[in-house]
């Protein structure tokens with residue numbers, strides 16, 4: 001029940017803010033410490049504000065073998081001026097490095113929120129970043 005509530009809260013708020021943690025704790029009659037402790041155990045849950053667009057770059061073996069991960073990460077780091085785990089100052093894009101996106105046949109792969117992009121090249125990433133940075137920064141629900 002707690003994991004489902006945390007998942008729903010994260011969907012609603014975009015991350016598990018102190019307010020979201022408090023609401024989940026109140027709803028399930030748990031302490032905020034119990035809820036935060038459980039949330040911090042799972043990498044699925046975000047305890048820091050996230051960008052509207054969450055870019056996950058795969059550095060798993062299949063993506064690595066086609067030479068994709070490191071050049072893609074370097075390209076994005078230079079272009080957005082953020083490191084993995086950081087969010088752009090405008091709150092639009094968060095960069096993450098992950099181990100496998102379960103799309104090894106599309107290596108090198110990246111994911112933006114729930115959308116998967118395969119056989120990425122610097123040119124494709126550049127076009128994608130241009131598109132994402134030009135989209136309006138709409139606030140998430142909450």
Ligand code: FES
Nearest residue numbers: 058060063101103
């Ligand atoms: S190793 Fe990159 S998608 Fe599986």
